[in-house]
Amino acid sequence: MTYDIVILGGGITGLAAALKASESGLRTLVIEKDSETGGIWRSVQHDGFTFDLGVHGLYAAKPANEEVVAFIRGLAQNRFVLTEKKTKILFKGRLLNYPLVASEFFTAYGMEGFLWATTLLFARAKLLIAGNRGMRSFRDYVVGNFGSLLYRIYFEPYVKKVWGVDPALLSLEALARRVRRIRVREFIWTWIKKRFHPGGSEAYEGLQPARFLYPREGAGHIVEAIRERAAGHGAEFLLRAQAETVSGGPDGYWLTVRAPEGTRQVRARHVISTIPLPELLQLLHPEAPADIEALRRGLRYRGMRMLCLLLDMERVFDAQWIYFQGNEFAFSRINEFKNLSEAFAPRGQTSLAVEFNCDPGEPLWSLEDGPLTERTLAELSRCPLPHADMAGKLLGSFSVPVEHAYPIMRTETQGILDEAKRRLARFPNLYSIGRQGDFGYLNGDECVAMAFKTVEGIKGKEDRRTRGLEDRQEDIERRA
Ligand SMILES: Cc1cc2nc3c(=O)[nH]c(=O)nc-3n(C[C@H](O)[C@H](O)[C@H](O)COP(=O)(O)OP(=O)(O)OC[C@H]3O[C@@H](n4cnc5c(N)ncnc54)[C@H](O)[C@@H]3O)c2cc1C
Numbered sequence: 396m397t398y399d400i401v402i403l404g405g406g407i408t409g410l411a412a413a414l415k416a417s418e419s420g421l422r423t424l425v426i427e428k429d430s431e432t433g434g435i436w437r438s439v440q441h442d443g444f445t446f447d448l449g450v451h452g453l454y455a456a457k458p459a460n461e462e463v464v465a466f467i468r469g470l471a472q473n474r475f476v477l478t479e480k481k482t483k484i485l486f487k488g489r490l491l492n493y494p495l496v497a498s499e500f501f502t503a504y505g506m507e508g509f510l511w512a513t514t515l516l517f518a519r520a521k522l523l524i525a526g527n528r529g530m531r532s533f534r535d536y537v538v539g540n541f542g543s544l545l546y547r548i549y550f551e552p553y554v555k556k557v558w559g560v561d562p563a564l565l566s567l568e569a570l571a572r573r574v575r576r577i578r579v580r581e582f583i584w585t586w587i588k589k590r591f592h593p594g595g596s597e598a599y600e601g602l603q604p605a606r607f608l609y610p611r612e613g614a615g616h617i618v619e620a621i622r623e624r625a626a627g628h629g630a631e632f633l634l635r636a637q638a639e640t641v642s643g644g645p646d647g648y649w650l651t652v653r654a655p656e657g658t659r660q661v662r663a664r665h666v667i668s669t670i671p672l673p674e675l676l677q678l679l680h681p682e683a684p685a686d687i688e689a690l691r692r693g694l695r696y697r698g699m700r701m702l703c704l705l706l707d708m709e710r711v712f713d714a715q716w717i718y719f720q721g722n723e724f725a726f727s728r729i730n731e732f733k734n735l736s737e738a739f740a741p742r743g744q745t746s747l748a749v750e751f752n753c754d755p756g757e758p759l760w761s762l763e764d765g766p767l768t769e770r771t772l773a774e775l776s777r778c779p780l781p782h783a784d785m786a787g788k789l790l791g792s793f794s795v796p797v798e799h800a801y802p803i804m805r806t807e808t809q810g811i812l813d814e815a816k817r818r819l820a821r822f823p824n825l826y827s828i829g830r831q832g833d834f835g836y837l838n839g840d841e842c843v844a845m846a847f848k849t850v851e852g853i854k855g856k857e858d859r860r861t862r863g864l865e866d867r868q869e870d871i872e873r874r875a
Pocket residue numbers: 403404405406407408409426427428429432433434435436448449450451452453454636637638669670671674799800801828829830831832837838839840842
């Protein structure tokens with residue numbers, strides 16, 4: 396089996412690469428270990444309910460990606476709803492709007508809130524004058540933006556719960572991605588733009604914009620549309636399959652692939668890997684295993700387990716998602732998808748997706764669905780949600796594990812990542828891309844843009860190679 400491109404992993408990055416490659420006339424094979432494609436971007440269907448693996452809004456993380464977003468919209472036939480972001484946090488027994496508004500502290504918590512609001516405003520004023528130069532860790536960033544009191548009582552426990560790492564050890568650049576020095580003029584200008592054109596400038600802050608498109612029938616609709624188009628252009632898919640070794644060099648690669656039908660050898664001129672970078676490092680031959688093991692250990696991901704609750708009730712709350720800080724609750728966020736699009740649940744019913752940040756081997760990861768559901772319903776009943784009493788309304792529950800939800804970027808990770816990428820550079824025509832492959836906090840649009848760019852580069856190389864071969868042939872014929 397010989398291909399121009401073999402793609403490891405069939406998430407949105409792998410599928411986008413397959414689409415571009417097959418459209419360009421390159422013979423393409425996607426190897427996906429799961430029984431279906433889509434990766435984190437897929438939707439799970441259950442008894443008429445749809446669950447996305449985390450909220451998956453479509454928006455351009457930077458201006459250059461507007462074109463990619465427009466392309467995806469067209470491909471998914473514009474089946475989107477335009478929604479205003481509505482997020483809340485549960486803090487000290489009350490639900491507050493997020494991003495935090497200083498005035499709300501006072502109305503919600505009285506004098507104690509007044510003290511927090513004062514420290515918040517003081518921190519912002521200091522930031523305006525001194526800027527954020529010198530901030531290194533996520534802790535520095537939060538203390539600088541919100542003050543040390545709010546850091547201690549709110550952000551520290553929340554970040555520890557989500558990442559399983561002390562915020563002082565998390566890299567600021569990698570998480571916040573676009574941390575700029577804030578200047579007074581810029582601050583005022585941004586405020587005016589936000590005030591009179593909500594959702595505009597915010598779209599490029601690397602955070603979710605105030606207004607975004609949501610796939611009406613679930614994020615999975617997008618990846619299905621990409622896969623169908625790629626298959627229509629001849630891309631092949633091998634599901635429940637994994638590469639066991641990848642060996643070769645400039646002239647191409649041999650992959651040993653384990654699939655349900657047996658193990659086979661696949662030859663590829665180019666390999667695009669979108670699987671977790673540490674897994675790819677392990678597949679490469681020849682390599683020094685001891686060396687690789689140290690790099691692998693330094694590149695870790697945070698997992699997420701999503702508990703899906705199917706409920707026989709109209710609504711649970713009025714936001715799209717709520718963050719839960721503190722150890723009183725085992726989960727860190729709950730999403731009510733119906734508040735994004737009515738199509739996520741049958742009429743008169745709703746659902747909750749409850750996110751637990753945990754890793755394989757931890758008790759929360761391996762707890763059976765039944766006890767996890769009971770525990771979650773008990774914790775939810777203590778929350779001041781508009782309709783917290785879900786007892787007797789539960790139609791069913793199940794959970795979905797996402798082992799590689801977030802790459803963990805500690806302050807020392809960038810150095811390890813640079814070393815891993817130097818190793819990969821020894822393998823020409825092998826590209827590790829996407830959220831898992833690049834080991835970056837990338838959004839879907841960025842993954843698609845990266846996939847397109849990689850395939851364009853490959854196509855250019857292949858065209859040059861073909862021209863070179865033709866020239867050589869002509870030369871031989873002329874001499875003959
Ligand atoms: C909770 C959460 C919320 C998010 N919200 C948004 C959002 O609102 N908007 C947005 O744009 N982005 C969002 N993202 C980011 C988005 O999900 C990712 O950028 C995108 O899904 C990454 O796609 P990928 O193809 O690079 O990786 P993945 O989706 O992880 O795909 C990798 C694929 O490789 C397969 N695989 C793994 N190992 C192997 C192997 N050894 N052999 C073969 N196959 C293998 C996996 O099964 C998977 O299908 C969110 C992410 C999370 C975790």
